[in-house]
Amino acid sequence: MTADRDVPAIAVLGSINMDLVTTTERRPQPGETVLGTGFAMVPGGKGANQAIAARRAGADVTFVGAVGDDVFAPELRRVLTDSGVRVDRLRVIAGPSGIATIVVDTGGENSIIVAGGANAGLTELTAADLAVIAAADILVCQLEIPIDTVAAAAAHARSHRTTVLLNPSPVADLPAELWADVDVAVVNSGEADELGAALTRVPHVITTRGAAGADYRGPDGRGLSCPSPRVRVVDTTGAGDSFTGALAAAWQRGPEAALTWACAAGALATTRLGASASIPTAAAIDAMLADWAPRLGSDIR
Structure with missing residues (x-):
């Protein structure tokens, strides 16, 4: 792990997808067909989104992940490099890249189906991958790649005193050994309810609550709540990833500053x-x- 500094080094281990986004007045019910109002192909994936978010928020970021050898791969790589994310640990696996099919309604709410593609082939970490993790201040992981790979990365990070930040999404049963290596967990309110007692093992837990902001619980049980700024919502896709990446970039400033920055x-x-x-x-x-922020006053509590 590096010494304290203004620009943290962050290793993000996770997924990268091409998002196929359709907008519609309302999302269809089971068996129903509705007309769309627009379509776009947008690079995404929780890992890539969080890597870009951390980089744009000011961190030095290396992405550890995989793309396929299909037509989407060059664009997926380009969006990382254009954002300043290091991609020397982005490997190519034969077959399709990950894709996500997303439907967004006029209220900005979405429904998402993810097909893992190359992300599912990220089953082992190379010596070079492990070296990046060991040298980082923070390792950021999610669960859109194999859990055994996340667990191996977290264990390696812990052994090198790299802070482990886990966004356990999509929710899955995780081994106790992985939870023991997690320093910071970022969940939404639904995930918090599903995970329940598992989160009590984590020293720092941040729960996002959409338009209501986010809550923090520290190792001593001390809590903070931060509201969210009021904005005109167009699309909530990736908002949680932007929150998580920004939180990681600001984590060394302390929980209150990081929470405000992330909100x-x-x-x-x-x-x-x-x-x-x-x-x-x-x-x-x-x-x-x-x-x-000047108008927040006692709203952070």
């Missing part, structure tokens, strides 16, 4: 269509905080 980032991410396209920069987060 601003998550709110900004809902104001544009598409996951990676909507992720805010540090300058945009700063601008929102300059207007919003």
Whole structure:
């Protein structure tokens, strides 16, 4: 692990997908066909989104993941490099890249189906992958790749005093050994309810609550709540990933500062269509905080 510094080094281990986004007035019921109002192909995946979010929020980020050898792969790689994310640990696996089919209604709410593709083939970590994790200040993981790979990365991070931040989504049964290696968990309210007692093993837990903001619980049981800025919501896809990446980038500033920074980032991410396209920069987060934070006062509690 590196010494404390202004720019944290973050290793993100996770998924990268091409998001196939259809907009519609309302999402269909089972067996129903509705007409769409628009369509876009937008690079996404929880891992890639969080890597881009952390980079745009000011961190030095290396992405550890996999794409296929299909037509989507070059664009998926390009969106990372264009954002300044290091991609020397992005491997190519024969077959399709990951894809996500997303339907977004006029209220900005979405339904998502993910097909893992190359992400499912990320079954082992190379010596070079492990070296990146060991050298990082923070390892960020999710659960859209094999859990055994996440567990191996977390164990390696713990042995090198790299902080482990886990976004356990989609929710799955995780081995006790993995929970023991997690320093920070970021969940939404539904995931918090599903995981229940498992989260009590984690020293730092952040629960996102959409438009209501987010809550923090520390190792001493101390809690904080931060509201969310009011914005015009266009698409909530990727808002949680923007929150998580920004939180990781600001984590070394302390939980309160990181929580405020992440709430601003998550709110900004809902104001544009598409996951990676909507992720805010540090300058945009700063601008929102300059207007919003002075009015928070005792709302952070």
